[in-house]
Amino acid sequence: MSYVSIREVTPYRGKDMIIEERLKQVSEIMGKHGAKSVLYKVVAGDGAGRYDLQNWYSSMEEGANSFQSYGADPDYQAIMHKRSIDPVGELNGPWIGRMIHGAPKGIKPVVVHRDYHAPRKAIAKALELAPELDGLMSEIDVEMGMGVSLLNDNHEMLRVVYRFNSMTHWGQSVDKMITDERFVNLVNEAHEVGTLQSSRMLALKS
CATH class of the missing domain: 3.30.70.100 (Alpha-Beta Plaits)
Known part of the structure; x- marks a missing residue:
């Protein structure tokens, strides 16, 4: 954990x-x-x-x-x-x-968050999708994880995290992800689990 x-x-x-x-x-x-x-x-x-x-x-x-x-x-x-x-x-x-899948293996210079509104009863379904998504991401050397709130004002947030080796790696990966039918189908399944509310890109400062 x-x-x-x-x-x-x-x-x-x-x-x-x-x-x-x-x-x-x-x-x-x-x-x-x-x-x-x-x-x-x-x-x-x-x-x-x-x-x-x-x-x-x-x-x-x-x-x-x-x-x-x-x-x-x-x-x-x-x-x-x-x-x-x-x-x-x-x-x-x-x-x-707390991370419920895919704890970080190290510090990556570029990270993307996709925050879903997902009732706690939907978490089990999200975890069912996680291994397949993890497998697809490993093909392009992207780490992924899922996290939920432990102490926060929003306890129905499911955060999917993607970790990239560089900004260029992010661009290359996105180009591949949006044209991969397997990934698109998984994203569509994820939308049945929860509603995407926000997303952001973070760049390492220290």
């Missing part, structure tokens, strides 16, 4: 560079306290322009211990104090999700 804590940060106008630098510092601190911490920027689709700070853990106990540990770090506290007196963006989160 794999868990992720996500902070979504939208910079105020003209504050992108400042907020990116602060988030990189925070990510580095979190990494020293047991988190596999990574910073992405949403470069296309829903939420374009925001930053996603993701902390990955193998268990909730590991995540809870890390949260307490970096929260007590003086360097982390100093950045939080700076944020309180000089805010440069809007923070949403952290919210916590």
